[in-house]
Amino acid sequence: MNGSDLDRREFLRVMMALSAGLAVGCGTDERRSSEESQLSPDEESLRKLVLALGPWTESESEKAENFADRFVTYAGGFYLPDSAGAIRSLAGRLPPGAMALAEIDLGDMSVEEREVLTQLTQMLYSFIEVRFYIAKEPPWGRCLGERTRYIQAPA
Amino acid sequence: MTEEMHVDYCIAGGGIAGILLASKLAASGKKIVILEHGRRFTEEDRTGMLRRGVEALNDYADYNDDVDESATTPHTSATADEQVIEWSNQRLFGVGGTALHFEGIMARPVEDDLQVRTLYGYGRDWPLTYAELEPWLLAAEREIGVAGSADNPYASPRSDSFPMPAHEFSYFDREIMGPAMRALGIVGHSCPRAIASVPYRGRSQCLACRACKFCPSGARYSPDRVHVPMLEERPNVSILDNVSLRRLETAARGDRIIAAHAMRTEDGEPLVITADCFVLAMGGVETPRMLMLSADGGAYRDGLGNVGGQLGRGFNDHLNPYVTFDVGRPVGSRLGFETMISDHFRATGDRRETPSFIMFTAPAMDWFPIGIEATSWSIQDEILSLADLRQSIPRFATLAAMTEVEGRGVLELDDDVTDSFGSPVAKVTMRLSDWDRRAPAKLGELAPQLAEAMGAANVSGVSAELYPGYHPSGATAMARSPDGGVCDPHLKVFGLDNLYLVSNSVFPHMGANPPTLTIAALALRLAAHLEGKSAL
Numbered sequence: 001m002n003g004s005d006l007d008r009r010e011f012l013r014v015m016m017a018l019s020a021g022l023a024v025g026c027g028t029d030e031r032r033s034s035e036e037s038q039l040s041p042d043e044e045s046l047r048k049l050v051l052a053l054g055p056w057t058e059s060e061s062e063k064a065e066n067f068a069d070r071f072v073t074y075a076g077g078f079y080l081p082d083s084a085g086a087i088r089s090l091a092g093r094l095p096p097g098a099m100a101l102a103e104i105d106l107g108d109m110s111v112e113e114r115e116v117l118t119q120l121t122q123m124l125y126s127f128i129e130v131r132f133y134i135a136k137e138p139p140w141g142r143c144l145g146e147r148t149r150y151i152q153a154p155a
Numbered sequence: 156m157t158e159e160m161h162v163d164y165c166i167a168g169g170g171i172a173g174i175l176l177a178s179k180l181a182a183s184g185k186k187i188v189i190l191e192h193g194r195r196f197t198e199e200d201r202t203g204m205l206r207r208g209v210e211a212l213n214d215y216a217d218y219n220d221d222v223d224e225s226a227t228t229p230h231t232s233a234t235a236d237e238q239v240i241e242w243s244n245q246r247l248f249g250v251g252g253t254a255l256h257f258e259g260i261m262a263r264p265v266e267d268d269l270q271v272r273t274l275y276g277y278g279r280d281w282p283l284t285y286a287e288l289e290p291w292l293l294a295a296e297r298e299i300g301v302a303g304s305a306d307n308p309y310a311s312p313r314s315d316s317f318p319m320p321a322h323e324f325s326y327f328d329r330e331i332m333g334p335a336m337r338a339l340g341i342v343g344h345s346c347p348r349a350i351a352s353v354p355y356r357g358r359s360q361c362l363a364c365r366a367c368k369f370c371p372s373g374a375r376y377s378p379d380r381v382h383v384p385m386l387e388e389r390p391n392v393s394i395l396d397n398v399s400l401r402r403l404e405t406a407a408r409g410d411r412i413i414a415a416h417a418m419r420t421e422d423g424e425p426l427v428i429t430a431d432c433f434v435l436a437m438g439g440v441e442t443p444r445m446l447m448l449s450a451d452g453g454a455y456r457d458g459l460g461n462v463g464g465q466l467g468r469g470f471n472d473h474l475n476p477y478v479t480f481d482v483g484r485p486v487g488s489r490l491g492f493e494t495m496i497s498d499h500f501r502a503t504g505d506r507r508e509t510p511s512f513i514m515f516t517a518p519a520m521d522w523f524p525i526g527i528e529a530t531s532w533s534i535q536d537e538i539l540s541l542a543d544l545r546q547s548i549p550r551f552a553t554l555a556a557m558t559e560v561e562g563r564g565v566l567e568l569d570d571d572v573t574d575s576f577g578s579p580v581a582k583v584t585m586r587l588s589d590w591d592r593r594a595p596a597k598l599g600e601l602a603p604q605l606a607e608a609m610g611a612a613n614v615s616g617v618s619a620e621l622y623p624g625y626h627p628s629g630a631t632a633m634a635r636s637p638d639g640g641v642c643d644p645h646l647k648v649f650g651l652d653n654l655y656l657v658s659n660s661v662f663p664h665m666g667a668n669p670p671t672l673t674i675a676a677l678a679l680r681l682a683a684h685l686e687g688k689s690a691l
Contacts (some may be wrong), residue, residue: 070212123524142364
């Protein structure tokens with residue numbers, strides 16, 4: 001497993017660099033206005049991928065789309081434009097409206113497509129918001145009135 | 156126009172050391188000024204940082220995110236010769252210092268940590284014994300408010316109990332990791348924390364917000380929330396934020412500091428402070444750097460206190476290796492911090508063979524990128540099973556170690572890089588020995604054994620590259636004489652009658668425990684010394 005450990009350090013750098021970039025103005029904490037929310041085709045592809053890879057089902061589409069929009073806004077620069085071709089190609093394989101896919105065949109992908117898909121999945125499932133959602137944890141930073149939740153056996 | 160000020164005590168650095176020191180000196184009525192390079196954060200700032208972090212998917216949101224690093228000291232790194240690792244710093248500038256965002260682990264040193272040269276033949280001995288330090292450790296625990304328990308069989312003696320009960324073990328610690336460790340003969344015990352387990356001196360108990368960096372409940376100690384408001388009530392104390400100390404001026408005879416030359420960072424206006432006593436409490440990097448930047452053309456051409464050529468030598472930091480487990484069953488919720496640690500490898504084994512280390516376990520730490528292992532472990536026969544991946548996330552746990560390092564590192568001024576004031580930044584070179592690397596290797600041996608004992612489905616290896624612990628220490632060590640360090644056992648800089656240091660830079664050696672409690676203890680001890688008190 002040591003191979004993945006090398007990735008871990010590099011990955012942490014990416015995540016932290018992403019955060020630093022956001023903080024110095026590469027991103028913004030203001031949501032796009034409706035006029036600005038027109039995504040480019042590449043951004044649309046990235047958004048489709050996030051929805052397909054993520055954990056949200058159709059019944060939670062509003063939550064999923066909110067996350068995907070923010071992902072494109074704040075983390076999109078990590079994938080676009082450098083990996084635009086792979087992103088477009090991967091999104092092109094998805095059925096319309098795909099959400100919470102169960103599995104993906106990596107066998108017939110190019111090396112770049114596979115790398116991009118793997119990294120996107122790794123990043124997605126490292127985000128606190130995604131992990132807490134899956135684990136049914138209350139949102140990060142919300143004080144719990146019932147603080148003994150952590151000592152209880154998981155349901 | 157230069158602003159001038161005269162005080163009794165000029166303290167540079169508004170972190171936990173400087174603030175605690177001032178809080179004890181303030182009762183004397185003497186005039187005190189604290190110079191802090193960073194700014195005073197408000198509760199609204201904290202709320203805003205957390206909100207923006209959530210909105211922008213910034214899991215690493217932090218206090219200095221909007222600070223231009225070049226205005227302070229750029230992170231340092233080194234990439235040369237044998238066994239050098241990249242070293243980076245996560246200190247904070249701001250009233251409260253790095254304790255604004257620290258995890259609040261308040262582990263004490265063990266007795267042997269202070270005598271490693273005598274007992275084991277490496278590092279440097281402290282000129283204090285554990286018995287001499289212990290009352291100050293206890294005082295610091297009370298001052299800060301530490302939750303803990305006497306359940307640690309490896310602990311060195313303590314003269315009284317913790318001021319608060321320990322946080323209860325998490326489900327994972329109690330039912331999974333604790334039994335797994337016991338199967339290997341290791342006792343997991345409570346982790347002393349500067350996080351209130353019950354209401355304490357006006358602080359809320361922990362409300363499990365799980366965003367400890369910003370601690371929305373206020374349960375975690377932060378100097379700016381506890382001691383700074385008290386200091387701000389004192390007419391004899393001034394806390395000047397956004398003021399950067401640039402150098403200390405030595406008297407012509409070379410026996411005293413006569414002035415601190417500072418600058419207001421917002422408008423560049425100079426400020427000169429004269430004082431009877433100066434204290435540098437600027438942390439493990441900036442404290443030695445300031446002594447170097449204050450080199451004069453006379454006796455201290457190589458830096459203040461560098462009488463024996465020790466300034467910058469013995470730089471030390473922990474290493475933090477990690478492993479990740481897929482425990483194979485849900486691990487439960489996280490309080491936001493680890494509730495169980497083990498000092499087993501601090502108190503057992505031969506330290507000549509393997510460095511000591513602390514182990515921490517928890518359901519996967521919030522900031523830890525478990526998506527890496529979760530993804531790679533969900534790929535089989537060229538199929539990425541996202542369904543398996545999602546099911547695995549609630550099963551993840553992490554095991555971390557904080558390992559002792561011998562302390563062969565060097566901190567020096569960088570000839571090539573300057574900060575925005577034109578001053579050379581600090582350059583740190585961590586020279587790791589083969590011995591230093593044995594503790595991470597030991598964790599690597601232990602992880603699969605623990606995995607088997609807990610019935611885990613998978614376990615990662617230990618990182619081949621090593622993370623620093625962000626606990627810079629040792630570059631202005633205290634010693635009995637100048638050939639062993641930069642300041643004496645009372646933290647007075649050698650050769651200078653009115654200059655004192657208090658930070659982890661004065662540690663001759665750092666054991667495997669995080670340094671904050673010891674820093675606080677030294678600050679309280681220094682306050683008593685400056686006030687002419689030899690004991691509590």
